[in-house]
Amino acid sequence: xxxxSRVDRxxxxxxxxxxxxxxxxxxxxxxxxxxxxxxxxxxxxSVATTVGIVLILLKESFDFFQVISLWDFxxxxxxxxxxxxxxxxxxxxxxxxxxxxxxxxxxAIPLGTIIAIYLSEFAPFAVREIAKPFLELxxxxxxxxxxxxxxxxxxxxxxxxxxxxxxxxxxxAGLVMGIMIIPYxxxxxxxAMRAVPMALREGSYAMGATRYQTAIRVVTPAAFxxxxxxxxxxxxxxxxxxxxxxxxxxxxxNLTWNPxxxxxxxTAYIVQVALGDLPHGSxxxxxxxxxxxxxxxxxxxxxxxxxxLRKRYRQAY
Amino acid sequence: xxxxxxxxxxxxRELIVRHKRWDVAFGIVGVLALMIGVLTFVAxxxxxxxxxxxxxxxxxxxxxxxxKPDQAGILSxxxxxxxxxxxxxxxxxxxxxxxxVYLEEYAPRNWMTDLIEINVTNLxxxxxxxxxxxxxxxxxxxxxxxxxxxxxxxxxxxxxxxxxIVATREAIRSIPAAIRExxxxxxxxxxxxxxxxxxxxxxxxxxxxxxxxxxxxxxxxAPIITVGALTFIAFLPEAPITSEPPFVSFEWLMSGxxxxxxxxxxxxxxxxxxxQLNAAxxxxxxLIMTLSMNALAIYIRYRLRKxxxx
Numbered sequence: 019x020x021x022x023s024r025v026d027r028x029x030x031x032x033x034x035x036x037x038x039x040x041x042x043x044x045x046x047x048x049x050x051x052x053x054x055x056x057x058x059x060x061x062x063x064s065v066a067t068t069v070g071i072v073l074i075l076l077k078e079s080f081d082f083f084q085v086i087s088l089w090d091f092x093x094x095x096x097x098x099x100x101x102x103x104x105x106x107x108x109x110x111x112x113x114x115x116x117x118x119x120x121x122x123x124x125x126a127i128p129l130g131t132i133i134a135i136y137l138s139e140f141a142p143f144a145v146r147e148i149a150k151p152f153l154e155l156x157x158x159x160x161x162x163x164x165x166x167x168x169x170x171x172x173x174x175x176x177x178x179x180x181x182x183x184x185x186x187x188x189x190x191a192g193l194v195m196g197i198m199i200i201p202y203x204x205x206x207x208x209x210a211m212r213a214v215p216m217a218l219r220e221g222s223y224a225m226g227a228t229r230y231q232t233a234i235r236v237v238t239p240a241a242f243x244x245x246x247x248x249x250x251x252x253x254x255x256x257x258x259x260x261x262x263x264x265x266x267x268x269x270x271x272n273l274t275w276n277p278x279x280x281x282x283x284x285t286a287y288i289v290q291v292a293l294g295d296l297p298h299g300s301x302x303x304x305x306x307x308x309x310x311x312x313x314x315x316x317x318x319x320x321x322x323x324x325x326x327l328r329k330r331y332r333q334a335y
Numbered sequence: 336x337x338x339x340x341x342x343x344x345x346x347x348r349e350l351i352v353r354h355k356r357w358d359v360a361f362g363i364v365g366v367l368a369l370m371i372g373v374l375t376f377v378a379x380x381x382x383x384x385x386x387x388x389x390x391x392x393x394x395x396x397x398x399x400x401x402x403k404p405d406q407a408g409i410l411s412x413x414x415x416x417x418x419x420x421x422x423x424x425x426x427x428x429x430x431x432x433x434x435x436v437y438l439e440e441y442a443p444r445n446w447m448t449d450l451i452e453i454n455v456t457n458l459x460x461x462x463x464x465x466x467x468x469x470x471x472x473x474x475x476x477x478x479x480x481x482x483x484x485x486x487x488x489x490x491x492x493x494x495x496x497x498x499x500i501v502a503t504r505e506a507i508r509s510i511p512a513a514i515r516e517x518x519x520x521x522x523x524x525x526x527x528x529x530x531x532x533x534x535x536x537x538x539x540x541x542x543x544x545x546x547x548x549x550x551x552x553x554x555x556x557a558p559i560i561t562v563g564a565l566t567f568i569a570f571l572p573e574a575p576i577t578s579e580p581p582f583v584s585f586e587w588l589m590s591g592x593x594x595x596x597x598x599x600x601x602x603x604x605x606x607x608x609x610x611q612l613n614a615a616x617x618x619x620x621x622l623i624m625t626l627s628m629n630a631l632a633i634y635i636r637y638r639l640r641k642x643x644x645x
Contacts, residue, residue, distance in 0.1 A: 050524050050526055060429070060434045064455050065451055068454050068457065133369055140361065141365065153372065155629050155630065158547070162556045163622055228358050230361050231354065254462070288464055
């Protein structure tokens with residue numbers, strides 16, 4: 019009784035079949051490497067995108083700062099690049115961006131956090147199963163629709179309370195933007211809270227704490243690094259949001275800290291220029307890249323801050 | 336039991352009752368916070384529906400925009416949106432799935448992989464208008480693609496790439512290692528394992544990500560305005576299928592275009608109230624499109640969660 023081993027079988031095959039098999043195996047190997055390389059290239063597209071963004075923003079901004087000094091850009095209090103008396107101070111656009119973002123975050127952070135705590139710690143299963151997809155849908159509404167709503171619904175309603183409120187204002191744009199951001203804040207925060215191990219809650223209940231005490235004093239601090247990430251995401255969204263502001267806050271640069279006034283943001287200014295017809299390479303064309311660079315640096319700053327916060331407060335279980 | 340103990344117990348009970356009131360209070364606050372979201376959504380939808388309903392006719396879908404608000408329609412807008420989405424889907428799906436598969440199945444643990452992963456995370460946080468600036472500088476002027484359907488489609492493809500990559504990776508990660516080991520044990524190569532097992536099994540998860548990404552792309556306005564899409568288009572791009580050989584034409588890729596959100600923006604920002612009614616009608620159509628896509632994605636994921644067998 020001898021079982022024929024694989025080697026013997028191959029040896030007993032005619033010469034051509036063996037070499038054919040080996041050749042096919044080599045071909046298969048080459049094919050594998052080619053496929054791996056193609057997939058690698060697909061993954062590399064994301065890196066190329068980042069490099070592209072950085073290069074384009076830096077290149078056009080560099081040309082811009084050859085003409086306009088960085089000092090003027092940072093300290094001038096007027097932004098009128100399209101007028102004959104041109105001023106290039108980013109401050110008015112920055113103030114519009116910061117005020118509208120602040121209004122939005124005053125809405126989104128408290129409401130988003132409360133919703134996250136409620137859904138994670140209080141809500142019955144059925145409520146959560148309905149509320150989560152609903153919030154997701156809310157996050158899927160196009161921002162131009164929110165812009166329409168801010169301009170033609172929220173502003174008129176606010177004008178009933180504040181009769182002197184102008185038709186374009188940062189307040190209504192900010193409020194609607196806040197509602198838009200709630201799903202981002204609440205879903206990321208809730209994920210962080212649900213990742214807190216059950217043992218922590220059980221320990222807290224065993225000490226006689228109520229549900230509220232457990233949620234506020236045990237779960238929330240334990241999930242803080244994740245909640246901070248949610249806030250940072252919210253801030254990035256607010257700073258980069260475009261259409262709600264372009265529609266509802268007006269396109270007039272205005273150095274103000276009052277949300278009841280109209281003011282352009284960095285993003286609204288880019289839209290305004292893009293809607294016009296500025297020749298490629300002109301200083302007006304370059305302003306939007308300088309504005310875009312400012313915006314990108316702001317989001318980068320917030321992301322770095324968020325990263326540091328996360329690192330500082332990360333808890334390992 | 337002495338009186339002192341009874342008093343003490345009484346006090347403790349009061350304390351518990353007082354603290355439990357906070358539970359109830361927070362439960363109510365949580366429901367109210369959720370209600371704010373729900374009410375906003377209802378107000379938004381009803382407001383637009385009431386304003387836009389009289390304009391929502393068949394003619395509205397089959398007419399070009401016009402200077403006369405009651406004759407204007409969204410034909411060029413929805414055709415433009417469809418064509419841009421086609422380019423976006425054809426570009427973003429293979430790239431996104433490919434990148435996701437690479438990162439999960441192939442990528443070695445080295446600095447290059449780390450770089451790619453950090454990149455994908457960070458790109459998801461880049462404001463969409465910055466993608467518009469990239470497209471304006473790179474696609475429109477460097478590559479000379481102009482303000483075309485192709486430029487817009489590629490821009491949106493880059494924008495939704497992180498969504499598809501993340502969805503693909505999550506779907507692949509949920510496949511147990513035993514599936515791979517089984518395939519390898521039968522002598523399959525890495526690509527055979529991936530193509531015959533990993534990708535088919537993660538299809539539902541990938542599909543969810545693709546639909547959510549496309550729903551986001553279809554409502555995206557800012558990057559397309561930045562690229563320089565026209566707001567008034569009274570013609571359709573060249574049809575992709577022609578009556579003469581070779582029957583397919585790619586002229587439409589380089590054609591000027593407008594999309595739904597830009598048409599809506601244009602009408603919203605006009606002072607005449609009649610145009611704003613058109614904006615509401617366009618908004619209803621846009622909202623129905625994005626919401627049904629999102630709902631489909633949520634439904635697929637729900638089904639998936641129920642039907643997973645491993």
